[in-house]
Amino acid sequence: xxxxxxxxxxxxxxxxxxxxxxxxxxxxxxxxxxxxxxxxxxxxxxxxxxxxxxxxxxxxxxxxxxxxxxxxxxxxxxxxxxxxxxxxxxxxxxxxxxxx
Amino acid sequence: xxxxxxxxxxxxxxxxxxxxxxxxxxxxxxxxxxxxxxxxxxxxxxxxxxxxxxxxxxxxxxxxxxxxxxxxxxxxxxxxxxxxxxxxxxxxxxxxxxxxxxxxxxxxxxxxxxxxxxxxxxxxxxxxxxxxxxxxxxxxxxxxxxxxxxxxxxxxxxxxxxxxxxxxxxxxxxxxxxxxxxxxxxxxxxxxxxxxxxxxxxxxxxxxxxxxxxxxxxxxxxxxxxxxxxxxxxxxxxxxxxxxxxxxxxxxxxxxxxxxxxxxxxxxxxxxxxxxxxxxxxxxxxxxxxxxxxxxxxxxxxxxxxxxxxxxxxxxxxxxxxxxxxxxxxxxxxxxxxxxxxxxxxxxxxxxxxxxxxxxxxxxxxxxxxxxxxxxxxxxxxxxxxxxxxxxxxxxxxxxxxxxxxxxxxxxxxxxxxxxxxxxxxxxxxxxxxxxxxxxxxxxxxxxxxxxxxxxxxxxxxxxxxxxxxxxxxxxxxxxxxxxxxxxxxxxxxxxxxxxxxxxxxxxxxxxxxxxxxxxxxxxxxxxxxxxxxxxxxxxxxxxxxxxxxxxxxxxxxxxxxxxxxxxxxxxxxxxxxxxxxxxxxxxxxxxxxxxxxxxxxxxxxxxxxxxxxxxxxxxxxxxxxxxxxxxx
Numbered sequence: 001x002x003x004x005x006x007x008x009x010x011x012x013x014x015x016x017x018x019x020x021x022x023x024x025x026x027x028x029x030x031x032x033x034x035x036x037x038x039x040x041x042x043x044x045x046x047x048x049x050x051x052x053x054x055x056x057x058x059x060x061x062x063x064x065x066x067x068x069x070x071x072x073x074x075x076x077x078x079x080x081x082x083x084x085x086x087x088x089x090x091x092x093x094x095x096x097x098x099x100x
Numbered sequence: 101x102x103x104x105x106x107x108x109x110x111x112x113x114x115x116x117x118x119x120x121x122x123x124x125x126x127x128x129x130x131x132x133x134x135x136x137x138x139x140x141x142x143x144x145x146x147x148x149x150x151x152x153x154x155x156x157x158x159x160x161x162x163x164x165x166x167x168x169x170x171x172x173x174x175x176x177x178x179x180x181x182x183x184x185x186x187x188x189x190x191x192x193x194x195x196x197x198x199x200x201x202x203x204x205x206x207x208x209x210x211x212x213x214x215x216x217x218x219x220x221x222x223x224x225x226x227x228x229x230x231x232x233x234x235x236x237x238x239x240x241x242x243x244x245x246x247x248x249x250x251x252x253x254x255x256x257x258x259x260x261x262x263x264x265x266x267x268x269x270x271x272x273x274x275x276x277x278x279x280x281x282x283x284x285x286x287x288x289x290x291x292x293x294x295x296x297x298x299x300x301x302x303x304x305x306x307x308x309x310x311x312x313x314x315x316x317x318x319x320x321x322x323x324x325x326x327x328x329x330x331x332x333x334x335x336x337x338x339x340x341x342x343x344x345x346x347x348x349x350x351x352x353x354x355x356x357x358x359x360x361x362x363x364x365x366x367x368x369x370x371x372x373x374x375x376x377x378x379x380x381x382x383x384x385x386x387x388x389x390x391x392x393x394x395x396x397x398x399x400x401x402x403x404x405x406x407x408x409x410x411x412x413x414x415x416x417x418x419x420x421x422x423x424x425x426x427x428x429x430x431x432x433x434x435x436x437x438x439x440x441x442x443x444x445x446x447x448x449x450x451x452x453x454x455x456x457x458x459x460x461x462x463x464x465x466x467x468x469x470x471x472x473x474x475x476x477x478x479x480x481x482x483x484x485x486x487x488x489x490x491x492x493x494x495x496x497x498x499x500x501x502x503x504x505x506x507x508x509x510x511x512x513x514x515x516x517x518x519x520x521x522x523x524x525x526x527x528x529x530x531x532x533x534x535x536x537x538x539x540x541x542x543x544x545x546x547x548x549x550x551x552x553x554x555x556x557x558x559x560x561x562x563x564x565x566x567x568x569x570x571x572x573x574x575x576x577x578x579x580x581x582x583x584x585x586x587x588x589x590x591x592x593x594x595x596x597x598x599x600x601x602x603x604x605x606x607x608x609x610x611x612x613x614x615x616x617x618x619x620x621x622x623x624x625x626x627x628x629x630x631x632x633x634x635x636x637x638x639x640x641x642x643x644x645x646x647x648x649x650x651x652x653x654x655x656x657x658x659x660x661x662x663x664x665x666x667x668x669x670x671x672x673x674x675x676x677x678x679x680x681x682x683x684x685x686x687x688x689x690x691x692x693x694x695x696x697x698x699x700x701x702x703x704x705x706x707x708x709x710x711x712x713x714x715x716x717x718x719x720x721x722x723x724x725x726x727x728x729x730x731x732x733x
Contacts, residue, residue, distance in 0.1 A: 019702060022702065023695070025695075031694075092693065092695045093693060095692075095693070095694055096691060096692035096693050097692060098690070098692035099690065099691055099692035
C-alpha cells in the first residue's frame with residue numbers, strides 16, 4: 001500500500017536533488033532542469049496531500065505551477081539561446097555583470 | 101447678531117492673512133490701509149454687539165463647530181458675547197484700530213511694514229478668541245496666541261540682540277505661568293468633567309474647598325505671567341524693545357490685562373475662595389507700589405510707562421481680588437484708553453527724537469510738539485486720577501473698595517501709590533516737554549511733530565480718557581447683570597476719601613512740577629543707595645540672572661558635553677558605524693555570480709527552516725522533561 005508518507009518522501013528526495021542541482025550546476029541549462037525538479041517535487045507533494053484530504057485545491061495549485069513553469073521555461077530558454085549565441089558557452093561563472 | 105460676532109472675530113484674521121501674503125515684499129501702503137479698514141469693521145461689529153447687549157440684555161452665544169469630542173470630553177469652538185466679553189471686545193477693537201492707523205505713520209520707513217501689520221492683526225484675532233471663547237480651552241488658545249504674537253512683535257527688529265533677548269524672556273516667563281494655568285484647567289476638567297464656563301461656574305460652589313483653592317491659585321499663576329505680576333514681572337519692562345505701537349496695544353491696553361480678565365471671568369470660582377482673593381489683592385497692592393517706585397527714577401521713557409502699566413495692573417488685581425469685579429473691569433477699560441494714548445504719545449516723541457528715549461536728553465519739546473504734548477498731558481492727568489478724567493473714577497473706586505473691606509493697609513499702599521503715580525507721570529512730562537534747557541540740541545537732534553493723521557488717530561483715545569468716567573453708572577448697571585454687585589460700606593466717608601485721594605494725586609503732580617520745572621535735579625541723589633536700588637529694579641533681574649539663568653547655563657553645558665556628546669551622540673554614531681561596517685563586510689556576497697547567490701538563498705531557506713523547527717523541538721524537549729519529572733515523583 002502506498003501511503004501519503006511515501007509520496008512525501010519521494011517529494012522530499014526530489015526536492016533535495018533539485019536543491020543540490022541548483023547549488024552545484026554551473027551550466028545554465030542544467031540549472032533550469034534543477035529548478036524544474038524543484039517545482040515538480042512540490043507538485044507531487046501538493047497532488048498527494050490533495051488526494052489524501054480529498055480536497056481539489058492542491059491539485060488546482062499544482063496545475064497552476066505547471067502552467068507557470070512552462071511559461072517560465074519558454075522565457076528562460078529564449079534568453080538562454082540569446083546568451084549562447086553571444087558567448088558560445090553557458091558557464092555561470094562568466095555571468096557576473098551584477099557584481100556589487 | 102451672529103453675523104456681527106463672526107465679523108468682529110474674523111476680520112482681524114483676514115487682515116492678518118492678507119497682510120502676510122506680502123510679508124516679504126517691500127512696503128505696500130495699501131496693506132496698512134486695508135488692515136486698518138478691516139479692524140475698523142471689526143470695531144463697528146463690536147459696537148453693534150455691545151449696543152445689542154446693553155439694550156436687550158441678550159447674550160449672543162454661538163457654537164461655530166465641534167473641536168474635540170471624545171468620550172465625555174466635549175470642547176466646541178464656542179463663542180459668547182455677554183456683558184464682560186462685549187466690553188473687552190470694545191476695548192480691544194477700539195485700541196487696535198487706532199494703533200493700526202497710527203502704525204501706518206509710525207512704521208512708514210520700516211522694511212517690515214507688511215509683516216508688522218500681519219503680526220499686529222494676528223494679535224488682535226488671538227485676543228478676540230481669548231475674550232470671546234465660551235470655554236477654558238478656547239481661552240487657552242487665545243492666551244497662547246497672544247503670547248506668540250507678543251513674542252513676534254517684541255522681537256520684531258530681530259537683528260537687534262536686545263530685542264530677541266527680550267522676546268525670548270517674555271515668552272519663557274509666560275510659559276512658566278501658562279503651565280500653572282494649564283494645570284488649573286486640568287484640575288477643573290478632572291473635578292467638573294467639563295470646561296465650558298457655564299457648567300464650571302454652576303458647579304463651582306459644590307466643589308471641595310481645597311480643590312477650589314488650588315484651581316484658583318493655579319489659574320491665578322497663569323494670570324500672573326500674562327499680567328506681569330511679581331515675581332514674573334521683569335519681562336514687561338524689557339518688552340519695550342518692541343515697536344511703540346506694540347507696546348501701546350499689547351503691553352498696555354490689551355494682552356497684559358488678560359490676567360485681570362481671567363480673574364473677572366472666573367469670578368464664581370474666586371467668590372468661593374476669599375482667602376485666595378485676599379492674596380491676589382495683597383499681591384496687587386504690592387506690585388502697585390513696587391512698580392511705581394521703580395518708575396520714579398527710570399531714565400527710559402517707555403520703561404517708565406511700562407512700570408506704570410504694571411502698577412495699574414496691580415490696582416486692577418486689588419479690585420478683582422476683593423470681589424469688586426466690575427470695578428476691576430472698569431479700571432481695565434479706562435486704563436486701556438489713557439495708557440494706550442500715553443504710549444502712542446511716547447512713540448511720537450521717540451520718532452521726533454530719533455529713537456532717543458532718555459527724558460534727560462529732551463527738555464522743552466512743548467513748542468515743537470504741541471499736539472503730542474497736549475495728548476500726553478491729558479493721558480497723564482487721567483492716569484494720575486484727577487477729576488473729571490477717566491482715571492479719577494476708576495482708581496478712586498478701587499481705593500474705596502479697599503477701604504470698604506476695612507483693608508486699611510491695602511488702602512494705604514494704594515493711596516501712597518496714587519501719589520507716586522502722579523509724581524512719575526509728571527516727572528516724565530516735565531522732563532520731556534518743559535524745563536529750561538533744550539537738551540536735545542546738545543545731541544544734534546531736530547525734533548519734528550508726527551503726521552497729522554497720527555494725532556487724529558490718537559484723539560478718540562484722548563476724548564475717551566476725558567469722558568469715560570462719566571459712564572460709570574451706565575457701566576455698573578449693565579455689567580452687573582453678569583458680575584456680582586459689590587456693596588460699598590463707605591457712604592459716610594465717601595467724600596473724605598475722594599478728597600484725600602485727590603489731594604494725594606494733586607500733591608504728586610505739584611511736587612513733580614516744582615522739582616523738575618528747571619529740568620534735571622541735582623545729581624547727588626543719584627549716588628544714594630535708594631536711587632541705585634530703584635534704577636537697578638531692586639536687583640531682581642540680576643538675582644534672576646545669578647539664581648536661574650547662570651546655573652541653568654552651567655547645567656546645560658554639562659549636559660551637552662557629558663551626556664549629549666558622550667552618550668547620546670556616541671550611541672547614534674555607533675549604530676551608524678555598525679551599519680557601515682556590516683555593509684562593507686557583506687558586499688562581497690554580491691559577487692554577481694548566480695551560483696553563489698543561489699547558495700546563499702539555500703542557506704537562507706535553511707536558517708528559516710531551523711527557525712521554524714526550534715520551537716517544535718523546544719516544546720518536545722519540555723514534554724520529555726515533564727514526563728521524566730512526573731515519572732521520578
